[in-house]
Amino acid sequence: MKLxxxxxxxxxxxxxxxxxxxxxxxxxxxxxxxxxxxxxxxxDADLVQARVAAALAEIQRVDRLMSHYRxxxxxxxxxxxxxxxxVPVSPEVWEVITRALEISRLSAxxxxxxxxxxxxxxxxxxxxxxxxxPTAEALSRALAQVGWQKVKVDTAAGTVFLSQPGMRLDxxxxxxxxxxxxxxxxxxxxxxxxALVNAGGDLRAFVRPGGKRWRIGLQDPRRPDxxxxxxxxxxxxVATSGQYQRGFQINGRWFGHILDPRTGRPAEGxxxxxxxxEECWKADAWATALFVLGPEQGWKVLSAAPGVEALVVSxxxxxxxxxxxxxxxxxxxxx
Ligand code: AMP
Ligand code: MG
Numbered sequence: 001m002k003l004x005x006x007x008x009x010x011x012x013x014x015x016x017x018x019x020x021x022x023x024x025x026x027x028x029x030x031x032x033x034x035x036x037x038x039x040x041x042x043x044d045a046d047l048v049q050a051r052v053a054a055a056l057a058e059i060q061r062v063d064r065l066m067s068h069y070r071x072x073x074x075x076x077x078x079x080x081x082x083x084x085x086x087v088p089v090s091p092e093v094w095e096v097i098t099r100a101l102e103i104s105r106l107s108a109x110x111x112x113x114x115x116x117x118x119x120x121x122x123x124x125x126x127x128x129x130x131x132x133x134p135t136a137e138a139l140s141r142a143l144a145q146v147g148w149q150k151v152k153v154d155t156a157a158g159t160v161f162l163s164q165p166g167m168r169l170d171x172x173x174x175x176x177x178x179x180x181x182x183x184x185x186x187x188x189x190x191x192x193x194x195a196l197v198n199a200g201g202d203l204r205a206f207v208r209p210g211g212k213r214w215r216i217g218l219q220d221p222r223r224p225d226x227x228x229x230x231x232x233x234x235x236x237x238v239a240t241s242g243q244y245q246r247g248f249q250i251n252g253r254w255f256g257h258i259l260d261p262r263t264g265r266p267a268e269g270x271x272x273x274x275x276x277x278e279e280c281w282k283a284d285a286w287a288t289a290l291f292v293l294g295p296e297q298g299w300k301v302l303s304a305a306p307g308v309e310a311l312v313v314s315x316x317x318x319x320x321x322x323x324x325x326x327x328x329x330x331x332x333x334x335x
Contacts, residue, residue: 022193025049029056032063032176034200038183040192047191055183055197062179065093066171068116075169079116083165088158096281097153097160100174103285104148107301111289112261116168117145122266124257129248133255139264146261173258177239177284180204184280197280201245202287204237204280220332221272221313228313229331237280241287242272258291267292271313276325278307286310295320 023045028037038055042048068075074093081087089097100113121134121142134142145166152161162169180197184204187195194207196214205214213232220228221242231238243256243266260267275286286308290298295312302308302322309325321329 023048025052027052027056031056031059032067032179032199034176036183036197036199038187038195038197040187040195042192044191051187051189051192051195055186055195058182058186059179059199062092062175062182065090066096066175066178068168068170068172075171078160078162079168082162082167086152086154086157086159086161089160091158094153094158094160096171096174096178097151097169099281100171100285101148101151101153103174103282103289106304107286107289107293108297109148109261110292110297110301111173111285112146112148113169113171113174114146114148114151114162114167115259115261116170117142117166118259118261118264119170119172119257120168121264122255122257122259124246124248124255126248129250131250133250133265143261143264146264173241173288174281174285176200176202177237177280177282180237180280180284201242202237202239202280202284204283205233205235207234218274218311218329219272222317227332228311228319229329231325231328231330233276236276236278237283238274238276239280239283239287240272240274241291243267243291244271258288260292269294269315271315271317273298273313274311276309282308 021043022041024041025048026039028035036059038052040048040052065074067073070076074089078087103111121138145164150163150167152163176199180199180202181204183197184206188206194211196205197203207213213234215230215232216238217227217230220226221244224244241258243258247254247256256266258267270291273287273291275283275290277283290310290312294314298312309322311325312320
C-alpha cells in the first residue's frame with residue numbers, strides 16, 4: 001500500500017465520511033522540528049479555523065517552555081542550574097518532568113529524560129556527519145552525567161534540581177506528545193465535532209460521542225513510503241519512534257537518534273515502536289521506551305502500564321503486537 005502525501009510515521013488516511021453540513025479545516029505548519037498537521041471539523045468554518053489557530057499556538061507555547069534548544073525555555077534554565085541550584089518551574093513543566101520520571105521508573109531506565117549529555121555528544125543534528133562515532137572514553141564521561149534518579153523534584157517548592165554538574169534534561173521524547181495533548185484540548189470546544197492533531201507521527205484524535213472514527217496508517221519502517229497497516233481510532237493517541245527518522249551513517253553503518261541510556265549508544269534491535277494510549281505524552285514516552293527495550297523486555301514492563309498497547313517491528317522485520325492491539329490492527333494488503 002502506498003502512503004499518500006508526506007511520510008510522517010503515521011498519517012490520517014481519511015475521516016470515515018464527513019457529516020453533511022460539516023466543514024473540514026486542515027492546516028500544516030513546521031513546529032517543534034516537525035510538520036504538525038491539524039484537521040478539524042464543525043459546522044461553522046470560521047469557528048473551526050479559530051480553534052485550529054489556537055491549537056497551533058498551544059504547540060508553539062509548549063515548545064517555548066520545554067525545548068532544550070531554546071536558551072530562554074524553562075528546560076534550559078533547569079539545565080543551567082545543574083549541580084548548582086534548584087530551579088522554580090511552572091506547574092506545567094513540573095508536571096511533564098514528574099510524569100517523564102515515572103515512565104523512567106516503569107521502564108527500568110530505558111526511557112530517560114536526562115540523556116541530554118549523550119545526545120550532545122552524538123550530535124545527530126550536526127551539519128556534518130562525524131568521521132567516527134564517539135570513543136568509549138567520551139561515552140563513559142557522558143554516561144556519568146546521565147541518570148533520571150539524579151533529578152530532584154521538590155513538590156512543595158515547585159522546583160527541579162539536576163543534582164550533578166553537567167546534567168542536561170532533554171524532553172524530546174515526551175514534549176511533542178504533551179503539545180499534541182494541549183492542542184487537542186484547545187480544539188475540544190463547542191462547535192468542533194472531530195479533530196486530529198499529527199505532529200510528525202505522534203498524533204491524537206478527538207471525536208464527539210456518535211461521531212465518525214479516524215482511520216490512520218502506520219508507516220512501514222523498512223519502506224517509509226509504504227504502509228505497514230492501518231487502524232481506526234476515536235479519543236486516543238498513537239505515537240511512533242523510529243531510528244530512520246533522524247541519525248547519520250558512518251562507514252556504511254546507521255546510527256539513529258534514540259539512545260539506550262544503559263550503553264550510551266543508539267538502541268539496537270528495533271526498527272520502529274508504536275504505542276497507543278489515551279494521552280499523547282504517554283504514547284510518545286512509551287514509544288521511545290519500547291524502541292529501546294524491544295518486545296521481549298518491553299511487554300514485561302508494559303504490564304505495569306495499564307491502558308498502553310503497542311506494536312514493535314524488530315530488525316528482522318517481525319511484527320510484535322500486544323494482545324489489546326492485535327485485533328484492531330489491519331496489516332496492509334501487500335504484506
Ligand atoms: P522520539 O522520537 O519520541 O522517540 O524521541 C527521540 C528524542 O528523545 C531524541 O531525539 C532525544 O532528544 C530523546 N531521547 C533519545 N533517547 C532517549 C531515551 N532513551 N529516553 C528518553 N529520551 C530519549
Ligand atoms: Mg517518544
